[in-house]
Amino acid sequence: MKQINQxxxxxxxxxxxxxxxxxxxxxxxxxxxxxxxxxxxxxxVLQPTGEIPISVRxxxxxxxxxxxxxxxxxxxxxxxxxxxxxIYQGHIDPGNFAxxxxxxxxxxxxxxxxxxxxxxxxxALLRQSVFTENNLFYLGFNPGGNRxxxxxxxxxxNQSNSAGPKFAEKFKIAVxxxxxxxxxxxxxxxxxxFRNSQNQLDASGLFGICRREEYYKKQLTGLVPSSxxxxxNCIALDQGRRVREILKVLQSPGCKS
Numbered sequence: 001m002k003q004i005n006q007x008x009x010x011x012x013x014x015x016x017x018x019x020x021x022x023x024x025x026x027x028x029x030x031x032x033x034x035x036x037x038x039x040x041x042x043x044x045v046l047q048p049t050g051e052i053p054i055s056v057r058x059x060x061x062x063x064x065x066x067x068x069x070x071x072x073x074x075x076x077x078x079x080x081x082x083x084x085x086x087i088y089q090g091h092i093d094p095g096n097f098a099x100x101x102x103x104x105x106x107x108x109x110x111x112x113x114x115x116x117x118x119x120x121x122x123x124a125l126l127r128q129s130v131f132t133e134n135n136l137f138y139l140g141f142n143p144g145g146n147r148x149x150x151x152x153x154x155x156x157x158n159q160s161n162s163a164g165p166k167f168a169e170k171f172k173i174a175v176x177x178x179x180x181x182x183x184x185x186x187x188x189x190x191x192x193x194f195r196n197s198q199n200q201l202d203a204s205g206l207f208g209i210c211r212r213e214e215y216y217k218k219q220l221t222g223l224v225p226s227s228x229x230x231x232x233n234c235i236a237l238d239q240g241r242r243v244r245e246i247l248k249v250l251q252s253p254g255c256k257s
Contacts, residue, residue, distance in 0.1 A: 055129035072103035135168035163193040210234035
């Protein structure tokens with residue numbers, strides 16, 4: 001009987017080892033693709049290390065994550081404690097006059113609910129943030145130490161599909177070549193991301209606001225309209241406001257019920 005118990009013990013131990021190996025080695029290989037499919041992520045957008053990016057795990061995990069709230073606040077649709085503002089349900093974009101809905105001002109679809117807009121917003125921010133994080137990684141920035149830059153680039157991408165993808169490269173120039181840090185580096189990189197293929201600052205929506213709105217017109221007094229200096233400062237006024245709003249949220253993240 002003692003021998004039978006010993007054999008049973010060895011059999012149980014080997015079985016436990018085999019099952020554990022399956023769980024820790026094989027199961028992750030099954031779960032990870034499902035995780036990617038759920039978020040709409042492909043293998044190409046994961047970090048080279050194979051890890052799920054910080055932007056997905058922490059910054060843009062859901063609508064109330066720090067990055068998502070930062071974008072919502074920059075758009076004027078959320079307060080820092082995650083409460084909806086008066087324009088959250090829908091408002092006219094002052095730049096392109098489209099109808100914005102939801103926390104990130106989704107205007108790429110018509111006749112949708114705010115809930116649908118928020119869902120589309122979050123999926124877009126996830127994709128944009130992962131690409132931004134990986135671009136920073138490839139350029140030599142440690143994602144863990146540059147969470148603010150990830151959010152800055154993602155917010156810019158949410159604002160402009162042409163400017164957003166350029167942020168990481170411009171941020172590298174701002175930090176490593178210009179010697180800028182913090183707020184100044186973020187603003188410089190965001191403004192310079194608006195340059196087109198002819199190296200001209202191109203932001204027609206913002207330029208229209210700067211020509212119409214009294215606040216912007218006053219801030220740009222003395223500059224020749226449409227000149228390089230006028231264009232740079234027009235964009236910088238808007239980008240500076242967004243950067244400062246985002247920094248406020250990230251310095252004390254957390255939603256209040």
